Amino acid sequence: MDLKAREKAYIINTYNRQPESTLFLNRGEGVYVWDDLNKRYLDFVGGLAVNSLGHCHPAVVKEVSWQVAQxxxxxxxxxxxxxxxxxxxxxxxxxxxxxxxxxxxxxxxxxxxxxxxxxxxxxxxxxxxxxxxxxxxxxxxxxxxxxxxxxxxxxxxxxxxxxxxxxxxxxxxxxxxxxxxxxxxxxxxxxxxxxxxxxxxxxxxxxxxxxxxxxxxxxxxxxxxxxxxxxxxxxxxxxxxxxxxxxxxxxxxxxxxxxxxxxxxxxxxxxxxxxxxxxxxxxxxxxxxxxxxxxxxxxLEEGFLARVAKLGNYFMAKLRELDCRCIVEVRGLGLIIGLEIEGDGTKVAKLCQEQGLLINCIGEKTLRFLPPLIIEEEHIDLAVSVLQEALTMIEK
Ligand SMILES: Cc1ncc(COP(=O)(O)O)c(C=O)c1O
Structure with a gap:
């Protein structure tokens, strides 16, 4: 049995796995995760607001490794x-x-x-x-x-x-x-x-x-x-x-x-x-x-939180500049951001995934972004350009 079939056989089916259940993630570093085929994704789901320091942050790995042995x-x-x-x-x-x-x-x-x-x-x-x-x-x-x-x-x-x-x-x-x-x-x-x-x-x-x-x-x-x-x-x-x-x-x-x-x-x-x-x-x-x-x-490091606020404003400004008829509203505070659209949000999430960007859709119409707080402007620029393409496709 392949992994998907084993999951179906042995795990109680309480989750709608991410777009059409195709993704097996097995490695993460910083703002990226890799699937079983070694394809890399920019992670704007962030473990649903868990991976705020990105994946396997060295400070966390160091402390956990030490404590596990203690x-x-x-x-x-x-x-x-x-x-x-x-x-x-x-x-x-x-x-x-x-x-x-x-x-x-x-x-x-x-x-x-x-x-x-x-x-x-x-x-x-x-x-x-x-x-x-x-x-x-x-x-x-x-x-x-x-x-x-x-x-x-x-x-x-x-x-x-x-x-x-x-x-x-x-x-x-x-x-x-x-x-x-x-x-x-x-x-x-x-x-x-x-x-x-x-x-x-x-x-x-x-x-x-x-x-x-x-x-x-x-x-x-x-x-x-x-x-x-x-x-x-x-x-x-x-x-x-x-x-x-x-x-x-x-x-x-x-x-x-x-x-x-x-x-x-x-x-x-x-x-x-x-x-x-x-x-x-x-x-x-x-x-x-x-x-x-x-x-x-x-x-709590000097400047860390101020940077999150700045990146949040940058991201929201970029989303507001998107040229898509289907956009209803951009909402958020810092790096918890929602983009409400007229149209099929799950399809947008799937299209983004195909292009190596993980995003989450809630309630079918709101795309939610919870990226690691350690992202850079270049990651936001990339995510926004992938989104622009995906939104344009669903408008057709
Ligand atoms: C605001 C809020 N409260 C509580 C919870 C539940 O947390 P957990 O899934 O860790 O039980 C969530 C999970 O998404 C949440 O967003």
Missing amino acids: LIHCSNLYYSEPQIRLAEQVVAHSCADKVFFCNSGAEANEAAIKLARKYGKAKRGSGVHEIITANHSFHGRTLAAITATAQPKYHKGFEPLVAGFRYGEFNNLDSFAALVNENTCAILVEPVQGEGGVYPAGSEFLRGLRNLCDEANLLLMFDEVQCGMGRTGKLFAYEHYGVLPDVYTLAKALGGGLPIGLLGAKGEAADTLQPGDHASTFGGNPVVCGAATAVLQVL
Whole structure:
């Protein structure tokens, strides 16, 4: 059996593999990946916002190699220096006072949901448990996370969902305000919606949510799983808005390709979860924490994030210059960019793949770009010219 047939035979079929499932990737370096036929691709999918430092970044490889030979795992019954070091660094560079480690974005949001419920009950009474999230959001695939994800397509077939979620319109403060009641404990939003189509929040909206939460003693929780860790040109997307959350969640890029999730909490929220309330066997694993510390160090190098912001502006300007009737809108912040088109986006992604450029299409009409943050202008120029050709072809 060839690899494709073996995949079909042995792996539960939950993924639509990238355009028509033809690609087997087996090597990566910097902004490039290679397939089994040794064809090279410029990677503007970036592991869906994971490979922010590109593939096999030397700092990550070095740290992981060292830690793997030192201690791969130890239970959270014991102290672990790499875990403490990473926590210290994340706290030093964010609004959080303390962090909790887990293994993915969904788990980080699950922890946030539990924290919010416990906080609400402790502060205002046992009925307080409702969380307001935004339409078109995405928070992960566990049962509570799909319920927080206000997109019916992720709910279908898994009902009954978790009780206590209400959905407001993203970027519509009145819609959120109308949903707050005596049982609300928190508001959870992505500062830049990713899977929902790449929609940055408006400043007024996030500021308004902060005020709403302050007035009603709710936790403001930001899901920075996709937009955090330098993706927008600042370490956290919330820094663009001058609005600090009480709780934030991270995953994806933090581990440099290794699985990690993190919840950061501030003030009283940081002391809400107590021994026995929550846990994760692998959470804060020394190898993964070593990788994340290496990632953070690179992101914090002088000028790194400013360069991401500059490249993001350059890329968006180039996309806006594209001469294609099918373009509806270019949206984004830093290097999380969406190009909405009139036409078949999956076909565009396929055409680009044939020309050695990997891009992602969400919801059939939005092309999403999450390139490694280490790209150069020349990579953007190349990607834009491949895109121009692909878009022109679908216009015919
Ligand atoms: C904003 C956001 N939150 C949560 C998740 C879920 O993360 P994971 O797949 O690591 O569980 C994602 C994944 O795409 C995401 O984009």
